[in-house]
Amino acid sequence: MANMPFAVEPHEGDLPRAGSKRRPGMHDVARLAGVSHQTVSRVLNGNANVSPRTRALVVAAIEELGYRPNSAARTLVTGRSRTLGLITIASALYGPMSTLYGVEAAAREAGYMITVASVGDGEAGALDEALMNLQKQGVDGIVVVAPLISLGDALSSHARHLPMIAVEGSPGASLPVISVDQSLGARLATTHLLELGHRTVWHVTGPAGWYETQHRISGWAETLTAAQVDIPPMLRGDWTAQSGYEAGQILSRMPDATAVFVANDQMALGLLRALHEHGRTVPDDISVVGFDDMPESANFIPPLTTVRQPFSDVGRRSLEALLALIKSGTGSDERIVITPELVVRRSTSRPAS
Amino acid sequence: MANMPFAVEPHEGDLPRAGSKRRPGMHDVARLAGVSHQTVSRVLNGNANVSPRTRALVVAAIEELGYRPNSAARTLVTGRSRTLGLITIASALYGPMSTLYGVEAAAREAGYMITVASVGDGEAGALDEALMNLQKQGVDGIVVVAPLISLGDALSSHARHLPMIAVEGSPGASLPVISVDQSLGARLATTHLLELGHRTVWHVTGPAGWYETQHRISGWAETLTAAQVDIPPMLRGDWTAQSGYEAGQILSRMPDATAVFVANDQMALGLLRALHEHGRTVPDDISVVGFDDMPESANFIPPLTTVRQPFSDVGRRSLEALLALIKSGTGSDERIVITPELVVRRSTSRPAS
DNA sequence: GCACCTCATGTTAACGTTAACGAAGGGGTG
């Protein structure tokens, strides 16, 4: 009790006010500047009419006291907190993380803060809890990066309580969704391999329950079907390099497999290792295409041909959309689709013969 | 103006209150339960003496109205927000990101929310801005993951305004620091190589201006000095795989280089590629040790021997320390050091001789 | 010169919660 958390030392080298214990408020600034607290408020919010002279006085007083506005009070009276929530999956996956920074950067430029809440793998209860916490905390809106199908369903029920948009999720839900065209990406990858002259293309998938997994599978399968080519069985992965390695061990024993599309770059890394250990050279014996284009992918052995997802754009665009939603108040269920891009490097080539 | 951001639809399938426009407050709950708002407050905070009967009434009313406490109001009156700030570097580096999730998870368990603010590479002004924003927002404390020396200096001046702890930084500052023993990690790596029988060990560093860079260099150099062995010139990197690749190209042309300690795993990846392209096999021709132990490192070609940093522990521990600091109020400048661990895989072996 | 408008400022009342205190009732102890 004795020590308050906001107790403030007299500040560097400046002030009198010996026994001051709480940090200064508008009244203190107002008194020092010889104006009313309302005038201080006006100066702070820039908006209203304040004479240059008075403004200067107030600014000086603010400076001298080291005054910082208390946004809890502001939030209380205005009903908006200039804080946005971000719900994301709690794992070190490259995609969600880059998206987070994209969102944060855009938010900062727009004058918003971001508070994060992460949900463990697929726990639907955790989503509810995160949503509740964020709501209690008074966020003005929420970006949900929850690419799991199970989470998508839980979202719709909350969407009407708060402005909210989803990244990579729930096409059926009644909330706006922003996503990279996964299916197109998969078609790009598969077509590239087919055009190189490969008979067919194998596929290492992501884990079940992810939208990305689904859409990449369907883009791949559609391309193969359209080309009237055999569809080999899928190899299931879980995004980790280790699962890619295991898929690679299987693939190494298939002499007729000359091309494989792997659902992300981390799995491609493991797959590359398995191939290498089994003496199958990439791309001479077998061509590999990944997905994501992580910064490391250009330095795989060999440098990986992959599909680039512009994650930080996704972050920025989704924040813009959320802000627009907050401003308009209308619950549009727009869909924003971002186009991925094939990056050809050295893990793909024409088949040997 | 017409649509308030907090306007709330009548809730799923329940309530009367036709024209209700604002979301319910304690008074509404109190009226419905037939008690005073203070009693509602007591129920919410669990603390005081409330008869089981009354408690049940209140809980039912809360449920029925879908009441959610307004934390802005609570923050205003209590002076604490149950929100913590996290300042981190805005880049997709594995370490800071994992730390973030460690912090977030620990915070969630302790009932705190995390709001993040990122600072671009080394802009000291950005740190001030981030600190200011967080302070305005009313956070109860701040974790700064700012491993740049330039940032560390800027910190000290703010430390006394707010409970604050640093991760990997500013040994001189007057705030508690939690860090992995970088120097020990470097000694572990270097010693491992020396014990394998290598004459000396080369080093690819991180970028100048980072604490980690410095300490890994000194750990490496000390070990070499203690072993009375030649200290080869350092190769400067910048944490990226690309810079590791460039270092690897140089190293490939040094026939007498048989062992190298690379300051992080991403650079090691690039280095491995360069070595491979120049026909130098790892570990037969040259041994490589990395730093970090990213999840991918076990799937490099070959699997990388590296020094594991337990990032999510770092996150958890730093949060615990911050919470303790907040509770005690005293400005201890404790140092918590976490021990890294050498993970031996297949990128190191005895020299060919 | 009177009414009227505009600009610059001040005054008062919220916002939704917790803290501090006070009051009523029940039970034990002397």
Next chain:
DNA sequence: CACCCCTTCGTTAACGTTAACATGAGGTGC
């Protein structure tokens, strides 16, 4: 039976800000 204490509740006053309205000084048009 009086006294006191403890439990359970209610009442009142903050917290620091913005919104809404009020005030007064000066200028403009007729």
